[in-house]
Amino acid sequence: MSIEMVSLKYRNTFALPVNVEHLALVDKIELMLQVWQQTQKYQMPLLVLGEGSNVLFLEDFAGTVMLNQFKGIDIREDVNTWHLHISSGENWHDLVCYTLQAGIAGLENLALIPGLVGGAAVQNIGAYGIELQNVCEYVDLLELFTGAINRIPVADCGFGYRESIFKHAFQNGYIILALGLCLSKKWRPMLEYEAFSHLDSATVTPTQIFNFVCAKRKMNLPDPRKIGNAGSFFKNPLVSEKKYESLISQYPRMPHYPQLCGKFKLAAGWLIDQCELKGYRLGGAAVHGQQALVLVNADNATGQEIVALARHVRNTVASKFDVWLEPEVRFIGVMGELNGVEVLS
Numbered sequence: 001m002s003i004e005m006v007s008l009k010y011r012n013t014f015a016l017p018v019n020v021e022h023l024a025l026v027d028k029i030e031l032m033l034q035v036w037q038q039t040q041k042y043q044m045p046l047l048v049l050g051e052g053s054n055v056l057f058l059e060d061f062a063g064t065v066m067l068n069q070f071k072g073i074d075i076r077e078d079v080n081t082w083h084l085h086i087s088s089g090e091n092w093h094d095l096v097c098y099t100l101q102a103g104i105a106g107l108e109n110l111a112l113i114p115g116l117v118g119g120a121a122v123q124n125i126g127a128y129g130i131e132l133q134n135v136c137e138y139v140d141l142l143e144l145f146t147g148a149i150n151r152i153p154v155a156d157c158g159f160g161y162r163e164s165i166f167k168h169a170f171q172n173g174y175i176i177l178a179l180g181l182c183l184s185k186k187w188r189p190m191l192e193y194e195a196f197s198h199l200d201s202a203t204v205t206p207t208q209i210f211n212f213v214c215a216k217r218k219m220n221l222p223d224p225r226k227i228g229n230a231g232s233f234f235k236n237p238l239v240s241e242k243k244y245e246s247l248i249s250q251y252p253r254m255p256h257y258p259q260l261c262g263k264f265k266l267a268a269g270w271l272i273d274q275c276e277l278k279g280y281r282l283g284g285a286a287v288h289g290q291q292a293l294v295l296v297n298a299d300n301a302t303g304q305e306i307v308a309l310a311r312h313v314r315n316t317v318a319s320k321f322d323v324w325l326e327p328e329v330r331f332i333g334v335m336g337e338l339n340g341v342e343v344l345s
């Protein structure tokens with residue numbers, strides 16, 4: 001373990017120049033527990049960080065950031081299934097590549113999502129018609145105040161659209177140690193997403209889907225190594241049938257996705273785009289010019305400038321559509337996580 005005072009500029013994909021009092025790189029459970037005990041002793045806040053691809057630092061963090069470097073991949077198989085046990089410090093996209101190279105299919109739709117395996121479970125990552133919960137068997141969770149490791153079966157993980165129990169009851173004082181994934185040997189392509197309509201389910205291969213997803217993502221989303229961002233800044237909003245009907249009568253071309261619960265998911269990017277906010281700039285922060293759902297650090301932005309821009313976007317969308325967007329990105333203040341909706345209200 002090494003502990004030092006450092007900048008987090010290269011540890012968050014918004015590339016915000018924030019500082020942290022202590023940074024601890026941990027690759028063992030004993031070290032995680034030691035760092036936790038130190039933060040308890042000095043009553044300092046603790047933040048677990050993967051690759052920082054879903055966080056917005058509003059200011060310097062007055063505590064310890066624990067950088068997860070817990071590695072390891074185990075693969076077991078039975079007649080019909082591959083069972084993978086992956087430590088939470090593994091890189092998600094490297095895992096997708098590793099499985100495909102090993103002849104294990106099923107993760108290809110989730111290619112090129114930045115971040116580590118632990119963050120993937122917190123956020124229940126999703127793209128191109130699948131979510132982590134579709135392939136997850138369990139999550140192993142370290143309870144820092146007792147040192148106990150509990151296995152949470154997928155049914156108890158509270159997974160939903162960019163939701164999990166790890167954002168709520170199991171947030172403070174817990175670290176995700178590993179995920180269990182379960183992938184069928186009888187692979188079936190997941191081609192429900194409309195962008196796949198040109199692919200033939202009878203002949204398509206996992207690698208073709210992987211290549212298509214990677215190409216599409218490279219085209220649609222800005223590369224954080226070139227321009228700071230955290231992917232979609234807001235979630236796609238869910239609205240009632242009544243609200244959907246009123247909007248679709250005014251905007252017949254509005255993208256919409258009926259949900260099993262009877263509600264309708266709308267495309268936040270489309271709503272923002274309709275407000276003509278693409279490329280809109282506020283200080284060093286901007287709405288991306290091609291994908292309106294992505295806010296970017298265009299020129300040495302501060303966290304507060306990104307917040308001011310997000311507030312402007314949210315208020316503008318609400319006054320045009322009467323739909324209030326909720327941030328997908330996690331807001332981090334000086335003492336820990338803040339409620340993003342409250343910060344923007």
Ligand code: FAD
Pocket residue numbers: 013047048049050051052053054055068088113114115116117118119120121122123124125126127166174175176177221222223224229230231232330
């Ligand atoms: P971090 O940002 O480091 O952490 C996120 C949160 O999880 C924090 O609150 C942190 O405290 C907590 N956390 C992290 N690791 C642990 C752990 N081991 N135990 C407990 N808590 C932990 N997301 C999607 O779902 N779909 C996409 O298509 C997608 N595309 C993206 C594209 C770009 C260009 C970018 C920059 C982001 C995108 N994202 C997407 C968002 C992001 O990649 C995911 O949310 C990712 O899973 C975050 O992982 P991370 O390691 O960077 O987590």
Ligand code: EPU
Pocket residue numbers: 126127128129220221230231232233234235236255267268269270273278290291292293328
């Ligand atoms: N659209 C516009 N203008 C824009 C952006 C989008 O009109 O500026 C329209 C598109 O034409 C399309 C619709 O909005 O009709 C949806 O856009 P897109 O398919 O690009 O997907 P998205 O809703 O913007 C979601 C996820 C992404 C995920 C993609 C692919 C959320 C919040 N975002 O984006 O996840 O990669 O679908 O599945 O659910 C992330 O979570 O960070 C992320 C990037």
